[in-house]
Amino acid sequence: MSSNPQPDDGQAELNRLVGELEKAEAYEVRLRQFFIDIKAELAAGHTANAMSMLNEALRFIDDATDVVAPHQEP
Secondary structure, X not given: OOOOOOOOHHHHHHHHHHXXXXXXXXXXXXXXXXXXXXXXXXXXXXXXHHHHHHHHHXXXXXXXXXXXXXXXXX
16 A cells, blocks of 8 residues: 655645746736737727726736735635
8 A cells, every 4th residue: 555645844835836836827828918919909999899808807817816915715
């Protein structure tokens, strides 16, 4: 019978930090894509579409507060 050893506190903290970094990187990529798409819409003269996409980006930012400003569960 084989069992997986539990990571020590240092390894657990490292794993947590790596996870946070990966989430932050994914968040950054998504935000960059929003800006690229919005700029393309503006360049094409589609201001209403661009405004709608900006609102979507703001909702994305609001929904991702745990990535932007991590908080601990009570």
